[in-house]
Amino acid sequence: MRLLFYRPAQTLYTSSVSTAFQQGVPLSSGTTIGNHVDGYKLTGNKGNMIHRMAMLQLLDFDRPNSAQMDLAALRKSGKSIDYIKGFVREHFDAVVLTFSNIIRKGDSDGFLTDIIKAIDIPIVTVGVGLQDTLSDGIQALDPATVALLQVLNDRSVLFGVRGHRTQEWCHEAGFKKAKAIGCPSMFAYPQNIRSLKPAHYRRSMRVMTAGHLHPRLLDAQKARIMTLMVKLPKKHVSYVFQSELSAYTNILGIEGLYNEASSEIDAGFMNSYLQNHFGINRSFDHYYCFNDAGSWRQAASFHDLYVGDRIHGGVAAMQAGTPAIVLYEDIRVAELTAFHGIPNAKVSDLKKYGFANLVDMHLNSDAIAKFKKRYGITLGNFCQQIGAAGLELAISPDAVAQADR
Numbered sequence: 001m002r003l004l005f006y007r008p009a010q011t012l013y014t015s016s017v018s019t020a021f022q023q024g025v026p027l028s029s030g031t032t033i034g035n036h037v038d039g040y041k042l043t044g045n046k047g048n049m050i051h052r053m054a055m056l057q058l059l060d061f062d063r064p065n066s067a068q069m070d071l072a073a074l075r076k077s078g079k080s081i082d083y084i085k086g087f088v089r090e091h092f093d094a095v096v097l098t099f100s101n102i103i104r105k106g107d108s109d110g111f112l113t114d115i116i117k118a119i120d121i122p123i124v125t126v127g128v129g130l131q132d133t134l135s136d137g138i139q140a141l142d143p144a145t146v147a148l149l150q151v152l153n154d155r156s157v158l159f160g161v162r163g164h165r166t167q168e169w170c171h172e173a174g175f176k177k178a179k180a181i182g183c184p185s186m187f188a189y190p191q192n193i194r195s196l197k198p199a200h201y202r203r204s205m206r207v208m209t210a211g212h213l214h215p216r217l218l219d220a221q222k223a224r225i226m227t228l229m230v231k232l233p234k235k236h237v238s239y240v241f242q243s244e245l246s247a248y249t250n251i252l253g254i255e256g257l258y259n260e261a262s263s264e265i266d267a268g269f270m271n272s273y274l275q276n277h278f279g280i281n282r283s284f285d286h287y288y289c290f291n292d293a294g295s296w297r298q299a300a301s302f303h304d305l306y307v308g309d310r311i312h313g314g315v316a317a318m319q320a321g322t323p324a325i326v327l328y329e330d331i332r333v334a335e336l337t338a339f340h341g342i343p344n345a346k347v348s349d350l351k352k353y354g355f356a357n358l359v360d361m362h363l364n365s366d367a368i369a370k371f372k373k374r375y376g377i378t379l380g381n382f383c384q385q386i387g388a389a390g391l392e393l394a395i396s397p398d399a400v401a402q403a404d405r
Contacts, residue, residue, distance in 0.1 A: 001392065003059065003066045004092040006112075009052035011039040011291040014070055016077065027291060029260045034252035036260070036289050037245050045243040047312030049293045050319075051127055052098050054184035059096075059386075060394040066092070072111040085118040094122040094390065097152070098184065101332050103166065104131030108144035116151045124389045125152050126184050129162035130169055131332055138173040153177045158389035160184075163339035165331065181382050185315045186340050190379055190399040192321040194372060199323045199363040201356035205304040207233060208322070210240040210313035215247045218278055224329055224347050228309055229282050231350045238286035238303065240296070240313055241265070245289060263290045263299065305363065307355070309347055311336055318342075325362045341374030343367055 008014055012024035027039050043049055056068070074084060088095065097116075116123065128149075134140045141149075153159055153175040160181040161167050170178035186193070199205070211228045218225060251257065251273065257266045265287040274280040290296040297320040300306065306317035306324035311333045314324035326337050327347045337344035343362040350358055361367070376397075383397040 001061045001093045001390075002091065003061045003391075004088060004095045005052075005056060005066070005068045006095065006097050007052065007070045007072075008042065008068045009049055009056055009293075010068075011042050011049070013042065014073070027260070031256050031258050031260075032253050033245055033248065033258045033265060033289075036258050036291065037252060039291055040243065040246055046290055046296075047242050047310060048100065049290070050296070050312040050316050051100060051183055051185040053293045054186075054188040055096050055098050055126060057188045058184065058393060058395045060392040071115050072109070075111045075115055081114055081118045084115055085120065088119055089121055092121060094124060095119060096391075097123060097125045097156075099125065099127045099129075101129045101131040101162075102145070103129065103134065103141070103149070103169070104145070105134070105140055106142060108142045108148060110144035110147060113144065113148045113151050116148075116155055119155070122390060123152075123156045124158045124160075124386075124391060125156040126158070126160040126181065127162060128152070128160065128166065128170075128178070129183075129332060129335065130166045131330075133331055134169065137169075149173070149175055158385055160385065163335040165335045179385060180339065181385050182339050182378050183315070183336055184382070185312065185319070186342075186375075187379055187382050187395060189319040190375075190395055190397075193318050193375060194399060195321050196318065196323050196368055196372070198365045198368045199305045199359055201359040203233070204236065205233075206302065207237045208240065208300055208303040208306045208313070208317060209237060209308035210242055210306075210310035211308055212244065212310075213239070213241070213274075213280075214244040215278065221329075224309065226280075227347050227351045228327070229280055231355055232282075232307070233355060234282070235285070237284050238288060238299070239284040240308070240310070241287065241289040242310055242313065258289075260291070263288050263295050265289060305359065307350075307358070314342065323363050323368065325358060340378055341371045343371060 012026055014024050015022060028035055138146055159177040161170060161178045162183055164180050167178050167180040209232055212221060212225055257269055267284060267287055270287045271283040288299055296316045300317040300322045301320040303322055306314050306322055309327045311326055314326040317324045326342050326344045328334050328344060329347050345358060380397045383393055386393060
């Protein structure tokens with residue numbers, strides 16, 4: 001089956017030149033942080049790479065004749081709806097739409113809606129989720145967002161949403177086809193997730209973390225940010241930047257701070273900069289910023305655990321077989337962790353219980369066993385729903401941990 005995936009998952013420029021046997025080009029190996037930030041225009045928040053890559057990796061399809069395409073950008077470039085409809089029909093058998101927290105307040109440009117209405121081959125939608133509680137229901141949304149949700153509900157053979165809260169909200173709003181199947185990123189590497197081991201606190205453990213170390217948030221969300229900075233261990237901790245670096249405008253052009261080969265920013269410089277400019281008096285051993293999901297997972301595999309305030313930082317770690325505790329302050333992450341059974345805690349719990357106790361509470365043998373039991377259920381349901389939608393899987397719901405072979 002020839003599949004068209006929306007949108008590109010890798011940090012590659014999407015060429016406007018249209019021909020066969022071409023691929024977008026990567027970022028340069030330049031040594032400024034700005035060279036890395038250029039990639040934000042391609043993927044947005046780097047966490048998007050984790051969930052967009054999932055369907056590309058877990059499905060079995062005709063890879064040489066499939067493609068990733070930014071359909072909305074194609075429309076904005078001047079291509080007509082009829083052209084896009086004809087092109088998609090001629091070259092592909094189905095379209096896979098991977099979203100994230102698109103049910104949110106704010107403007108929506110509506111470009112994708114008209115394209116989906118026109119496409120006349122099967123459409124599979126996954127990953128749709130709530131950003132906020134939206135207690136006012138559908139009235140809280142921009143009309144263009146409502147129109148997008150309506151066409152996804154009408155046209156998708158599978159309208160997959162992240163969790164039960166989103167499913168309930170969609171059903172109440174009239175989008176009855178919404179089915180809670182979770183985030184696809186949790187199912188790309190089932191063998192590795194089923195290989196997760198319990199973790200017990202020790203001083204020498206290597207910790208990966210991520211958060212919202214954004215200059216403009218240091219006042220508005222100071223308690224949330226500083227809890228992570230203060231309560232994590234003082235040594236052997238690495239920090240992953242996902243989307244914050246574009247705000248560090250004063251240092252974007254400094255040569256030599258960024259190493260694209262190792263996906264790292266100069267830790268000595270960054271520790272001093274954060275202390276001198278923002279009063280953050282702590283040091284991280286490494287500062288990572290990734291251009292591809294594989295490098296992220298590989299770096300995570302060299303750590304003993306992940307404890308952080310970013311959901312896809314935790315997912316990347318678990319994909320690599322590294323146990324994770326996902327900290328949260330919003331319903332988006334609370335819904336995902338609850339649906340999948342991912343070990344989780346409020347950010348304030350890190351302050352309340354301390355790092356060592358939090359690890360022993362949420363990553364002990366019983367906690368990991370409970371998570372794996374829930375994972376077996378969500379994996380089985382996901383595979384069943386994807387199969388019913390007419391897609392084939394490269395993964396198996398019966399995948400077993402390496403230790404069980």
